[in-house]
Amino acid sequence: MNNAEIRATTSFQIPPEAKPFPRIVTENELNYKEFSQQPEYVQANRELISNFVKRLPDNFRHVDIATGTGLIPQLIIDEAIKENKTGIIFGIDPNVTSLNMAKINVRGTDKVRVEFIEGMGQDLKQLLKGKIPPEGVDGVGILDALHEIKNDEDKISVVNSMADILKPEGLFVFNSAFTTMGGSKEGMTWGRWKSKAMELFGRKRDRSIQAMPIHSPEEYRKIIENAGLNPVYERLKIVMLTQASLEAISKYPAFSTGVLEDMPGQESIPIVDKCNAMINALRSLDIKGLPRVWDEIIAEKSATIGPSGTIFGK
Numbered sequence: 001m002n003n004a005e006i007r008a009t010t011s012f013q014i015p016p017e018a019k020p021f022p023r024i025v026t027e028n029e030l031n032y033k034e035f036s037q038q039p040e041y042v043q044a045n046r047e048l049i050s051n052f053v054k055r056l057p058d059n060f061r062h063v064d065i066a067t068g069t070g071l072i073p074q075l076i077i078d079e080a081i082k083e084n085k086t087g088i089i090f091g092i093d094p095n096v097t098s099l100n101m102a103k104i105n106v107r108g109t110d111k112v113r114v115e116f117i118e119g120m121g122q123d124l125k126q127l128l129k130g131k132i133p134p135e136g137v138d139g140v141g142i143l144d145a146l147h148e149i150k151n152d153e154d155k156i157s158v159v160n161s162m163a164d165i166l167k168p169e170g171l172f173v174f175n176s177a178f179t180t181m182g183g184s185k186e187g188m189t190w191g192r193w194k195s196k197a198m199e200l201f202g203r204k205r206d207r208s209i210q211a212m213p214i215h216s217p218e219e220y221r222k223i224i225e226n227a228g229l230n231p232v233y234e235r236l237k238i239v240m241l242t243q244a245s246l247e248a249i250s251k252y253p254a255f256s257t258g259v260l261e262d263m264p265g266q267e268s269i270p271i272v273d274k275c276n277a278m279i280n281a282l283r284s285l286d287i288k289g290l291p292r293v294w295d296e297i298i299a300e301k302s303a304t305i306g307p308s309g310t311i312f313g314k
C-alpha cells in the first residue's frame, strides 16, 4: 500500500506531519474478549482464583463484580469442581454486550450455578435483593477492573458496596495490572511503545495534560482496608505478555484510549484509530513481548462491632 492508499483507508484527517499507518482492526473487533483468552492472562487469573476458591467454604455464594465476558466465573467453576465444592456465582457488569457473551460461554453446572446480572458495582445490595441471604455472601471479587472505574469516589463506593454484602470473615479478591507498578519492568519499552503510537499521529506526550490517574498498590490496599477488609494475602506477580497479547490488549478501547490520554487533541481521534496506532507502533518497534506486574490481594472482612458493642462474626 502506498501512502495515499493508506491515508484513504484511515477514518480521520491525519495531520501532514503524521506518518500514515494502515488500519489493521475494524470497530467491531474492539473488545476485551481476545485479551481475556490469552493463555498468560488466563493463567495469571487462574492462579489467584485457585488460591481464593481453596479458602471458600464447601458450599459458597460468590459475587464477581465487573465480570465482563465471564472468564472469572468460569475459573471459579473449574476450581470449585477440582475442590469438590458446590456454590452459586453472580456475575455483575453494566456492559450488556459482554454479559451476553458471558451468558453464552459460561453455563455453570448442577453443582456450581452461575447467574449474570446487568448493573454497577456500586449498587450490589439493590441488584442482589432477594437473591442473597441477609447475613451476606462468602466471597466477592473484582478482577482486572477496579483501575478502570475512573474516579476515586466510585472506586471507593464499589469496594464499600462489595464489603457491605460480604459476611463477617467473608473473603474479597482483587487484582490489577494497572497500578504504578504495572509497567515497572522494562518501563522504557512500555514508554517507547506509547511514544511511537503518538508519533504516528504526529504528536508527543504533553505532561501538563491530566492522564488517567494510576494508583499504587499501597493506595489500593488502603481503599480495601478502609472498607473493613484485612489483607490475608498480597503479592506483586510478573507476567510475561507475548506479542499476541499486546496486540489483543490494544484492541481493548479502555487500554488504548488510556495510554493515549495525555496526547494533545486525542479527544477528536476515533477510538478505532487509537487502537490501530497502538498495534502499528508495536509492530514497527518489533516488540516481541513485555513483562507486566499484577498486584493481587485477598482480604477478609473484619468481625463488625454491633450497636451494643457486641462482636458479630467471631
Ligand SMILES: C[S@@+](CC[C@H](N)C(=O)[O-])C[C@H]1O[C@@H](n2cnc3c(N)ncnc32)[C@H](O)[C@@H]1O
Pocket: 032, 036, 065, 066, 067, 068, 069, 070, 071, 072, 092, 093, 094, 095, 098, 119, 120, 121, 122, 142, 143, 144, 145, 148, 149, 158
Ligand atoms: C477489563 S474488563 C475485566 C473483565 C473481567 N473481570 C475479566 O477479567 O475478564 C473491565 C470490566 O469492568 C466493567 N465495569 C466498568 N465500570 C464498572 C462498574 N462501575 N461496576 C461494575 N463493572 C464495571 C466493564 O464493563 C468491563 O466489563
